[in-house]
Amino acid sequence: MGGLTLTLRERVRLPVDMAPVLPELLAGLSAQEIGKLELQCGNRRVPLGELFEVAAGDPQRLVIRDTCPALERIGAGMKGGAIAVEGDAGALPGLGMKGGSIEVAGAAGAFAGSEMSGGVIRVAGDAAGFVGAAQAGGRFGMTGGAVLVGGDLGDRAGDRMRRGLVLGGSAGLHAGSRMIGGTILVRGTCSTLPGVGMKRGTLILGGTAAAPATFADNGVHELGWLALLERHLAGLGLRGMFPSRRVRRLTGDLAAGGKGEILVAA
């Protein structure tokens, strides 16, 4: 049996809260029952069947087709199973997810993997700002799992991130801002002021970056543990992602304790 498939009937303009559409919540429901579930669309509640065509299948392998950026919070809070998004995902995909996987064929909106604690999100296209970040007022961003972005990361990737892995092609402003732990790996370069307010954690950059003045240059090193990271990435099916094992190490942000590091491929 193939995966349970929801095909968006037509593009929607108002945001649709997709959080109730999780493998664990759809298990045991017939296609008709799923069609009757109500989703919040703008300020109205709309039956899922009005927005999507439902084709029965295994809810553990949920497929959402012909998506558009109005579909928000896809996979929010999910604990297991897989969601394949055949198109773009709106803001907050995988918000607070605990396990399972989300694959986005297109681009992802802001806050992908925000406050997630486990599982993997793969985005083929770009991911907008605040990947793996904390919600407004939240104390921690992601605390586990991985967000693997084929395209580029927007601004403030990994803001207040505590544990886990974020991967992207290049990064916008303030990558790793206020980071508390975990690893961000940017294959290319990033925009200004990476690591601002960083307490701990590691930001790896493929290319040069203008680090804030509150980072101290520790010189160029060959770091043994980077081999472990490379092996971990290989385990996620990612090869050839690693910029270099020789890196320039900058420690900071000295304005926030200074136990974090930015490693720039040398």
Place this chain on the structure above:
Amino acid sequence: MLTRLESCTVHDPINGVDGARGDVWIEDGRIVAAPADGRAAAQTLDMGGRVVMPGGIDLHSHIGGGKVNIARMLLPEEHRAHRQAGGNGHRCGSGHASPSTFTTGYAYARMGYTAAFEPAMLPANARQAHQEMADIPLLDKGAYVLLGNDDLFLDLLAEGAGPDAVADYVAWTLHATQALAVKIVNPGGIAAFKFNGRKLDLDEQGPHWGITPRTILTTLADALDRLGVPHPIHVHGCNLGVPGNDATTLATIAAMEGRRIHLTHLQFHSYGKEGRHRFSSAAPAIAELVNKSPNVSLDVGQVMFGQTVTASGDTMSQVRNARFAHPKKWVGMDIECEAGCGVVPFRYRDRNFVHALQWAIGLELFLAIEDPWRIALTTDHPNGAPFTTYPHLVRLLMDRSFRNDMLARLPKAVREATALGSMTREYTLQEIAIVTRAGPARLLGIDQHYGHLGPGAMADIAVYEDHEDRERMFAQPALVMKNGRVVARDGVVCEPGTRGATHVVRPGHDRAIERRVARFFEDYRDMRLTSFRLAEEEILDGGRGQLVVHACRGAGP
């Protein structure tokens, strides 16, 4: 239109009605006597013998003003987790311990409450407090203005300005901020904090002005008495939350020497320092003195287990509590040097000795204080718990076996440290009606037209199903009326657009005091006196608001 509520079991303590079967008549938003001429009602609602009480009145609940808004801003995650959609005339809202204005009004009305009073309005925040309260639907409201830690008050005392000048300044502030009463938080302690003080006991001289909390308290009490303000000084005493503060509380009552005083959230001020944890219940000794002191009234500030947020003007105690913040973040603020502000999110846990004993101490006070007219049911929302826990609290008071079941779940050390298990008292429905509506109305001096069901009273009415489970009974009244209109049925608000009035007092005073106040504003403040003062029109707001001015004994405006 004449409406008749037929076949009611009436609990109307102010008029001495305790469960009598009868009818309640309503016309033009007020209760009226049964028509003598036998005129028929245009509308008859059969209450089927259900319990009918005046609408609930909460005399101490932080529902508007600076601190509440800071708590909301500090806890965006709370608002994300508790969201209410709009629709059917309802406005959307959010929040649990720091609910938004609309959510506050709906949640109170759902429980049969028709009035709630903000007890800590900073004078400089009066405009915001009133604007926020104007947004709260379905409730009458009012505010107690904070005085006693502000520089001008302390200046007046230090320069020996005399009781007339102090009373005039208090009256001027009540007028300027559209307040109903005066509250003092940690007398002199907040001012001392600004000179780096971390503790100020009743007879310690404060810094700079050299004035003791005792003097501040008695001076304010005398000023209010002189002005004839109905509600006595509303006191959050020294040493809130400090083990061993029982001595301060007992001394504070004695210091009043018979002057009237309302001790707010007394639970937080009833701690001994006996036992292995150096934290014990002093409720028996405090209740004993309260029972002997007819000049004392109080509200409890009951603690209930779960997540909440503490928002207090007592910067000193909040700095002390900040290390217990959950989640780990807090805000301390000062606005215009008038008082203080500390907001610390907090989770009361039933496995924690101190928290569990706080819960027991509150209940001990409820059960040991004999005169229900002098004790009001509060959780000091949100400091002890959100007000939405009231139905559960009512059940704890009315149902001994339920109370003992709850007690049995607490750690053994707690059960051994409290006399609660042996307390047999169960509140009657009449006593609940007193501590949740009739008593607060009387303590606030609004009992001429509020808090009862006699002719002339506003038709604010709650009708309850007489469930054996009192929590269920009080969580979901069958019917709630505001000004004679049905606003909620079976726990669902059906008239969400209803607006309540704002209650104020306007004591007479010598307006010459404004010259002294103006000089102070010129010299020290960054706000103009003219923009500080809240105009009546701002409350009336083109008919959106309504003012109810309560008479002050022996004085005219």
